[in-house]
Amino acid sequence: MSEQTPASRLWQVPDRDLAAIGVARExxxxxxxxxxxxxVAESEQRGLGKSLGFKDTVAFLTDTLxxxxxxxxxxxxxxxxxxPSSSLTGVPQPPPQAATGEALTAxxxxxxxxxxxxxxxxxxxxxxxxxxxEADERILVELAxxxxxxxxxxxxxxxxxxxxxxxxxxEDKDREQVNxxxxxxxxxxxxxxxxxxxxxxxxxxxxxxxxxxxxAKPHKNPETGEHDTRSPAERAGDALAEIIALAAxxxxxxxxxxxxxxxxxxxxxxxxxxxxxxxxxxxxxxSSVDGLRRLxxxxxxxxxxxxxxxxxxxxxDASRFATPAQRRYLTxxxxxxAFPGCTRGPKWTTPHHVVAWSTDKRTNADNLVLxxxxxxxxxxxxxxxxxxxxxxxxxxxxxxxxxxxxxxRNLAHTPPPRYQQAA
Numbered sequence: 001m002s003e004q005t006p007a008s009r010l011w012q013v014p015d016r017d018l019a020a021i022g023v024a025r026e027x028x029x030x031x032x033x034x035x036x037x038x039x040v041a042e043s044e045q046r047g048l049g050k051s052l053g054f055k056d057t058v059a060f061l062t063d064t065l066x067x068x069x070x071x072x073x074x075x076x077x078x079x080x081x082x083x084p085s086s087s088l089t090g091v092p093q094p095p096p097q098a099a100t101g102e103a104l105t106a107x108x109x110x111x112x113x114x115x116x117x118x119x120x121x122x123x124x125x126x127x128x129x130x131x132x133x134e135a136d137e138r139i140l141v142e143l144a145x146x147x148x149x150x151x152x153x154x155x156x157x158x159x160x161x162x163x164x165x166x167x168x169x170x171e172d173k174d175r176e177q178v179n180x181x182x183x184x185x186x187x188x189x190x191x192x193x194x195x196x197x198x199x200x201x202x203x204x205x206x207x208x209x210x211x212x213x214x215x216a217k218p219h220k221n222p223e224t225g226e227h228d229t230r231s232p233a234e235r236a237g238d239a240l241a242e243i244i245a246l247a248a249x250x251x252x253x254x255x256x257x258x259x260x261x262x263x264x265x266x267x268x269x270x271x272x273x274x275x276x277x278x279x280x281x282x283x284x285x286x287s288s289v290d291g292l293r294r295l296x297x298x299x300x301x302x303x304x305x306x307x308x309x310x311x312x313x314x315x316x317d318a319s320r321f322a323t324p325a326q327r328r329y330l331t332x333x334x335x336x337x338a339f340p341g342c343t344r345g346p347k348w349t350t351p352h353h354v355v356a357w358s359t360d361k362r363t364n365a366d367n368l369v370l371x372x373x374x375x376x377x378x379x380x381x382x383x384x385x386x387x388x389x390x391x392x393x394x395x396x397x398x399x400x401x402x403x404x405x406x407x408x409r410n411l412a413h414t415p416p417p418r419y420q421q422a423a
Contacts, residue, residue: 020400027107034083034105040075041083041095074115081118097121099134099141109141112149117141120156127167143411147341151412154343161202180204213347215239322351322368329365335413338386338393339375343412348372352379354388369393 005013005021013021040061043049049060061072082101084092095101100117103109117140124133136159144152180201187195200208216239218228230238322330330351337344349370357363366388371379378384383398387407394407 016398016400019398023400026110030104030107030110033111034101034107037075037079037083037101037104041079041085044076044079045085078111078114078118081121082114097137099138103141103145109144110149113144113152116149116152116156117144120159123160125163125167128163139411139414143341146408146410147343147412151341151343155412209345210347211243212236212239215242322363326363326365326368327351330368330370333365333391334370334393334410336370336410337372337375338369338395338410339371339378340395340397340408340410341412342372342375342410344372346370350376352376352386354386354393366391 010018010021040057043060044057047057049055049057052060054060054063057076058069058072061067061075062069065072067075080095081097082095082104084095084098084101097118100109100114100121104114117137120140121133121137124136128136140152140155140159143155182198182200182204184198185196189195216232216235218230218235220227228235331346334346334349336342336346337349349372351368352371353363354367354369355362369386369388379386385396386393387396388394389407392409394409396405396407399405
């Protein structure tokens with residue numbers, strides 16, 4: 001069935017066709033929003049609101065379209081930034097954010113993407129050259145084509161920091177390097193507890209994130225199996241308490257990237273010879289071989305084969321686990337989760353075998369890719385595929401996202417070219 005399938009018949013559509021219909025209709029919504037912005041741009045350009053007796057374009061839009069004042073102002077802002085306007089001669093004039101407008105008109109990004117990019121570009125310092133401003137906008141647009149608005153906002157924060165660095169006086173840059181901004185205000189309570197606030201420079205903040213990350217994850221109650229009921233703030237507080245306790249012991253301070261838990265998969269020789277798949281599934285929470293493979297990517301696997309009466313016939317090495325050196329290389333290459341649009345940093349990722357380790361027993365850097373937990377599941381349990389193109393991973397989307405299934409690479413971790421050269 002086609003995109004024109006009426007809602008009353010959607011229940012008859014196969015799953016993959018239904019997904020394709022959803023993608024196509026979202027594209028239509030985006031194109032329709034671009035058409036609306038063209039109308040708004042022309043209305044603002046010719047002063048349509050005033051000519052029809054309204055105070056301004058905002059009043060005209062809110063009354064005529066029955067939208068809020070906030071929405072009307074946002075549409076005018078988006079239209080002014082992204083849509084061409086006509087001069088007195090009728091020749092269209094390019095907008096400040098031409099690349100954003102082109103992507104929206106093509107149905108490749110949505111209104112939230114436009115808002116994130118527009119807000120960022122409006123904050124661009126006057127000292128940034130026009131050609132660099134346009135190049136930076138294109139970076140955000142390219143990211144928006146493969147990621148959600150939150151990823152664009154995160155990249156925008158990085159971009160603003162680079163702008164500040166580019167435009168800061170040399171003496172300010174030197175001062176920041178010598179005396180990084182670190183401040184901690186502590187208020188002691190009568191009961192001995194404290195309340196504190198403060199700020200850290202980027203380098204120290206990154207180290208703190210690396211320590212908090214693994215310690216602040218939610219955990220199930222091992223006795224009851226109940227999910228963690230702590231709020232994110234409470235988990236972070238407990239994690240900080242652990243860090244302080246570890247620091248007090250100093251030599252026992254935890255290190256990022258330490259060895260993960262060991263998972264031992266046991267199977268008798270008879271079962272192994274008969275390829276009894278169920279023997280691999282006797283693990284809590286694992287109901288399929290695919291689930292086992294995903295868990296194995298995150299764990300250290302030691303194959304153990306037993307004969308009759310539990311006689312050990314073979315206990316192998318955990319050769320499938322990435323070495324610390326490989327992990328460092330993957331961090332430098334992928335800079336975090338390599339899935340298109342994902343902004344998760346290296347500390348949130350696990351090395352995944354592009355070609356299953358069980359197939360060719362190959363654990364080398366050109367067969368590994370960093371994936372966060374969410375996208376690890378996506379690769380194992382959905383039609384998304386990952387492959388290596390030379391030394392770099394690329395991802396192939398399902399046909400309902402891209403009929404051509406054009407390979408994609410993650411752009412979320414890529415800084416502007418000038419920043420790469422400086423680094």
